[in-house]
Amino acid sequence: MTQGMLFDTGEPSGPVDQRPQVLAPGACLIRGVARAQAPALLDAIRDIIRQAPLRQMTTPGGGRMSVGMSGCGVRAWISDAAGYRYEARDPLTGKDWPPMPGILRELAHECASRAGYDGFCPDSCLINRYRPGDRMGLHQDRDERRDVPIVSVSLGVSAVFLWGTPVRSDGVRRLVLNNGDVVVWGGLSRLAWHGVAPLPQAHHPLSGEIRYNLTFRVTA
Ligand SMILES: O=C(O)CCC(=O)C(=O)O
């Protein structure tokens, strides 16, 4: 049971088959594609969150999200009592969001291209930080351009990604996403419902008990 596992993250330790696996029309999972770069990506994330600290946003309904969020790029996603939207400035610091580092932009471009979406140029990256027990409820990503895909990168502790279809009543599949796995959804799957199950208590050598997720979007 321990063979092929790194600590208790569920992450396979051997080489992974990086060929895109089709999840649905327009959507695919590319296992391990960001794994070699994970240490550098985590360094870039830590640099961004020094400038734009992680915060738990409030929802229009008055709730508070468990996931800690930050962002980089020309605009980043925020939520507060007034609703969900993209803002060019971080409301917490009053400053522009940190620029998107080349290593992030290039990874997103490369993953989109492997998924069949050429020319993906994200202007926004949302950073999600999950501690044990943190979760993200089922939702659709509706606040940005819908004619381009979402590219989502998982780093650190493994999580269960809940993956549905654009029809909520279709229900969800449970996919374990490990460090370095990338999911791309666009086209007929662009408005697929998705979420993240509560993060298990686990340990990853690069991130301790934390999972980070990056989602790259085009907002304008
Ligand atoms: O953390 C994830 O894997 C998904 C994040 C997500 O759906 C979002 O930020 O909109």
Ligand SMILES: [Fe+2]
């Ligand atoms: Fe989402």
